[in-house]
Amino acid sequence: MSESSTPPEPCDLLIEAGFIVPVEPHAVVLSDHAVAITGERIVAIAPREQARARFAPKQVVSRPHSVLIPGLVNAHTHNPMTLLRGVADDLPLMVWLQQHIWPVEAAVIGPEFVGDGTAFAVAEMLRGGTTCANENYFFPDVQAAVYKQLGFRALVGLPVINFPTAWAKSDDEYFDKAGQVHDAWRDDALVSTAFAPHAPYTVSDANFERVRMLADQLDMSVHLHTHETAQEVADSLKEYGQRPLARLDRLGLVNDRLIAVHMTQLTDSEIHLCAERGVSVVHCPESNLKLASGFCPACALVRAGVNLAIGTDGCASNNDLDMFGETRTAAILAKAVANDATALDAPSALRAATLGGARALGLEEKIGSIEVGKQADLACIDLSGLESQPLHHVLSQIVYATGRHQVTDVWIAGHRKLAERVLVDMDIDRLIANARQWRERIAGISR
Template identity: 80%
Template sequence: MTTDTPATACDLLIEAGWVVPVEPHAVVLEDHAVAVRDGVIVDVLPTVQARQRYRAAETVSRPDAALIPGLVNAHTHNPMTLLRGIADDLPLMQWLQEHIWPVEAAVIGPQFVEDGVALAIAEMLRGGTTCANENYFFPDVQAAVYKRHGFRARVGLPVIDFPTAWAKSSDEYFDRAGEVHDLWRDDALVATAFAPHAPYTVSDANFERIRMLADQLDLPIHLHTHETAQEVADSIKLHGQRPLARLDRLGLVTDRLIAVHMTQLTDAEIALCAQRGVSVVHCPESNLKLASGFCPACKLQRAGVNLAIGTDGCASNNDLDMFGETRTAALLAKAVAEDASALDAFSALRAATLGGARALGFEAKIGSIETGKQADLVCVDLGQLETQPLHHVVSQLIYACGRHQVSDVWIAGRAKLRERSLVDMDLDGLIANARQWRGRIQALGR
C-alpha cells in the first residue's frame, strides 16, 4: 500500500511557458515553474511536477510568457527623470556645464530627489527592472524612497570636489556618507557604495580617502571614467597619466571598482581590468546620444571582464528602458567589433541581469533564477504580435520585444506589477507630480 506524499506549502508558484534562468548559461526551460517561499526561490521544476509537489497560497500562470531574472540597471541617476529632455543634442561638457548643473543648482533638494526617484521606480518596474545602482545627491532620501516602494538598490554616497546642496566641503561629503551608510548597512533591500563623480572632479586626496574607507566598510566604488576622449587628454595634461593609470596609482583598480562608460580603452587597460576584477557598466544609448564614444563591450567580455548594462540618467538617454538598452548594447557591440557573433543574445541578457548583480556585489542574492536566491522575477509576454512567430525565446527577448510586454514583476517575492498594473503606486499621481515639476523647471527660463 502506498500513500501520496503531502504537498509542500509555498507562498507563490509562477508557471511560465519558458523559464530563462541565466545560470546555467544559454539554457531555456520549457513549461517550468518557480516556487517561492518567504521571498526566496525554493525550487525550479517542470510545471506538471510543481503542481504535484507544491501547495501555493498564490499561483500565477503565464503560458505565453518567459520568466527571467529582474533586470539590473547598473548605472543610473534616477532623480533626473524630472530633467528628461531639457537639454538634448549637445556634447557632454556643454550639456553638463551649461544646462544640467545650472538647472540642478536651482531645483535640487530632498523633494526633487524623492519625486524623481518615485517616478523612476514606476518606470523601471513597468520595464522589468528590479534593481538599480544609483548615483546622485541626497542618498538618504533616495534610500528611504527605494525602501518605501520595496525596490532593490545600491545607493551611491557622492563625493565631488565642489560644494553642492548635499555638502559644502570634502569633510562634509565624507561625514554624511558615513551617516547614510550606517543607517542602511544591514538593510535587506538597500545598500550603499561610494560614488565619486569622475576623475576630473575628484582629487587624489579624496580618492585615497575613498579607497581606505571602501576597504574598511567593504563597499564598491561607483565611478564614471574614460567616458570621453577629452577626459583622457585632460588627464594626461594635468596628471601625466590616463585616468585608469591614475586610479591604479591610487589603489582603486580592484574588484571593488564599478567603472562606468569606459569608451576609451587600450588593450592593456582591458587586460588590467580583467586581471583586477573590475566591473564595467556599458551605457550605450547615453554614449551614443552625447557622442562620447564606443565601449569595446566584445573585447571586454572576451577578456573576462564582468560586463553590466546601465541606462545612465533620463537627462541623457532619455529613458530607463533596460530592454531597449540591452538591444542597443548587443547591436552596437557587433558594429564596434565588426563581428556579428559579438555579445550574442544570451550574453546580452546575462550582462543585463547577472552581470549587473555581480557589479553591485549582489550576485549571491539576485541576477539568476536559482534556488536560494531572492525572488526578483519578471514575466515577459511573448504571445503578442511583435514577438511572433516564436522561434527562439532569448532572441525575441533581446532583439524583438519591448518593455510594454512586461506583464508581472516581483521583488523578494512581493508583487510590484500585476498584469501591467503597478501595485501600491499611484500612476496618475506620479504623472501629475511630474507635470508640476515641468512647470517649475520651465519657469526658470531654461
C-alpha cells in the same frame, strides 16, 4: 506512507510560465516550467506538472504564453534626473553638463526633487522589468528611504565631488554624511550603499585616497564614471601625466570593488588590467551614443574576462530607463564596434543585463539569475502578441524584439510589484501629475 501519498509542500507562490530563462546556466531556456517561492526566496524550479504535484501554493500565477526572466539590473543610473528628461538634448557631454544640467540642478535640487524623481523612476523601471538599480546622485538618504518605502532594490551611491552642492559644502561634509548614510542602511535587506566619487575630472587625489581607504575598511564598492570621453583622457594626461585608469591604479582603486562606468576610451592593456583586477564595467550605450562620447569595447571586455553590466544612465541623457532597449542597443553596437556579428550574442547580452549587473553591485549571491536559494526578483514578459510571432528563439526574441510594454508582472524579494501591467501600491495618476508640476517649475529655469 508511500511516496505517492506524500502531502504537497506548502509554498507562498507558484509562477508557471511557457518559458523560463534562468540565465545561470548560460543560454538555457526551460519550456513549460514553474518557479516555487516561499517568503523572499526561490525554493524550486521544476516542470509545471511536477511543481503542481509537489507544492500546495497559496497563490498561482499562470502565464503559459510568457517568459519568466530574472529582474533586470540597471547598473548605472541617476534616477532623480527622470524629472529632467528632455531638458537639454543634442549636446556634447561637457556643454550638456556645465551649461545646462548643472545650472538647472543648482536651482531645483533638494530632498523634494530627489524623492519625487526617485519615486517616478521606480514606477518607470518596474513597468520595464527592472528590479534593481545602481544609483548615483545627491541626497542618498532621501533616495534610500524612497527605495525602501517602495520595496525596490538599490545600491545607493554616496557622492563625493570637489565642489559644494546642495548635499554638502566641503570635503569633510561629503565624507561625514557618507558615513551617516552607510551606517543607517548597512543592515538593510533591500538597500545598500557604495561610494560614488563623480569622475576623475571632478575628484582630487586626496579624496580618491580617502574613498579607497574607507572602501577597504568597510568593504564597499566604488561607483565611478571614468574614461567616458576622449577629452577626459586628454585632460588627465595634461594635468596628471597619466590616463585616468592609470591614475586610479596609482591611488589603489583598480580592484574588484570598482564599478567603472562608460569606459569608451580603452587600450588593450587597460582592458587586460580590468580583467586581471576584477573590475566590473558598466556599458551605457545609448547615453554614450547620444552625447557622442565614444564606444565601449564591450566584446573585447567580455572576451578578456571582464564582468560586463548594462546601465541606462540618467533620463537627462538617454532619455529613458528602458533596460530592454538598452540591452538591444548594447548587443547591436558591440557587433559594429568589434566588426563581428557574433559579438555579445543574445544570451550574453541578457546575462550582462541581469547577472552581470548583480555581480557588479556585489549582489550575485542574491539576485541576477533564477536559482534555488536566491531572492525572487523576477519579471514576466508576454510573448503572445503579433510582434512576438513566430517565436523561433526565446532568447533572441527577448534581446532583439521585446519592448518594455510587454512586461506584465514583476516581483522583488517575492513581493509582487507589477500585476498584469498595473503597479501595486503606486498611484500612476498621482505620479504623472507630480511630474507635470515639476515640468512647470523647471521650464522657467531652463529656458
